[in-house]
Amino acid sequence: MSKTVRANSNIAPIKYWGKKNEEKRIPFTSSVSMTLDAFYSDTSVEYKSDLKEDVFYLDGQKIEGAALQRVQKFMDFVRSEYPEIKDHAIIRSENHVPTAAGLASSASAFAALAKASTLSLDLSNEELSRLARMGSGSASRSIYGDFVKWERGVDHESSYALPIDMEPWDDLRMIAVLVNEEKKAYSSSEAMKLTVDESVYYPAWVEQNEKDVDLAIQYLKEHRLDLLGPLVQANALRMHASLMAVNRWYFEPMTVEVMNRVRRLQEEIPVYFTMDAGPNVKLITEEKHLASVLELIADFDYVVAGPGKGLEVL
Numbered sequence: 001m002s003k004t005v006r007a008n009s010n011i012a013p014i015k016y017w018g019k020k021n022e023e024k025r026i027p028f029t030s031s032v033s034m035t036l037d038a039f040y041s042d043t044s045v046e047y048k049s050d051l052k053e054d055v056f057y058l059d060g061q062k063i064e065g066a067a068l069q070r071v072q073k074f075m076d077f078v079r080s081e082y083p084e085i086k087d088h089a090i091i092r093s094e095n096h097v098p099t100a101a102g103l104a105s106s107a108s109a110f111a112a113l114a115k116a117s118t119l120s121l122d123l124s125n126e127e128l129s130r131l132a133r134m135g136s137g138s139a140s141r142s143i144y145g146d147f148v149k150w151e152r153g154v155d156h157e158s159s160y161a162l163p164i165d166m167e168p169w170d171d172l173r174m175i176a177v178l179v180n181e182e183k184k185a186y187s188s189s190e191a192m193k194l195t196v197d198e199s200v201y202y203p204a205w206v207e208q209n210e211k212d213v214d215l216a217i218q219y220l221k222e223h224r225l226d227l228l229g230p231l232v233q234a235n236a237l238r239m240h241a242s243l244m245a246v247n248r249w250y251f252e253p254m255t256v257e258v259m260n261r262v263r264r265l266q267e268e269i270p271v272y273f274t275m276d277a278g279p280n281v282k283l284i285t286e287e288k289h290l291a292s293v294l295e296l297i298a299d300f301d302y303v304v305a306g307p308g309k310g311l312e313v314l
């Protein structure tokens with residue numbers, strides 16, 4: 001039996017939005033993430049010499065079409081990069097993340113697949129991060145636990161993530177508020193490409209994001225939620241503003257409702273929001289404020305996450 005690899009998903013307080021190189025997923029900016037203990041993918045890869053192509057089961061269902069092709073393309077890269085791997089494989093993945101609703105399912109999925117497909121090679125984390133990036137940009141960060149920086153780099157060699165060297169911040173919480181669990185209107189890849197190609201705000205986003213990355217790392221190291229929170233919120237809004245300038249948005253009425261509630265509660269306690277490529281809202285706070293925050297969103301489904309671990313072979 002092939003071993004199962006678990007990768008936790010991650011949410012970025014400072015976002016990745018836009019690729020300089022589409023093929024290799026080299027981003028225009030660095031980004032900062034928190035790995036989440038509540039969302040993960042469990043994946044195993046079984047190589048078989050008699051298979052003509054890779055087969056992919058997600059949550060027990062055989063997958064065809066675009067999702068299969070994306071996995072096959074990734075596996076082709078694995079075989080081209082590591083010629084000792086020649087066979088096709090049966091890939092089985094269980095996703096404990098609502099898929100494609102802006103809750104970063106591809107991050108845990110491709111991080112787990114990077115490790116599970118190369119178990120026999122015992123690659124370094126740096127190498128796994130590069131490899132995971134080929135499947136999904138955000139996956140490069142899910143190799144590690146806690147807080148992570150994806151160094152944008154300029155090419156395949158130099159673009160990978162590393163853990164942020166800091167004291168653990170175990171009582172930080174990320175709460176995913178599920179506004180809508182349906183598949184999002186457009187993929188992050190599609191939306192970011194349009195932003196890069198056409199948004200007049202994109203150069204401003206890139207310039208500001210590099211500053212946000214450095215500041216966020218400083219505030220993380222100091223455990224200063226009062227400084228980190230407003231920055232995280234502004235960073236997400238700047239990302240969405242760059243997209244809105246090309247006539248696209250992920251906001252739904254309930255997205256804005258949650259944002260407004262958070263803004264009001266912010267006058268009393270440190271709670272801040274961030275959003276990704278979907279309508280769901282993620283709140284950042286500390287454990288001691290959790291009860292008040294959960295009261296605020298009691299009429300929604302939500303999942304509370306703390307800092308999670310890096311890759312694990314189960």
Ligand code: PMV
Nearest residue numbers: 012015016137138188276277
């Ligand atoms: O790696 P992707 O294609 O899932 O893109 C992720 C983009 C955002 O979630 C919006 C931001 C981020 O840094 O995770």
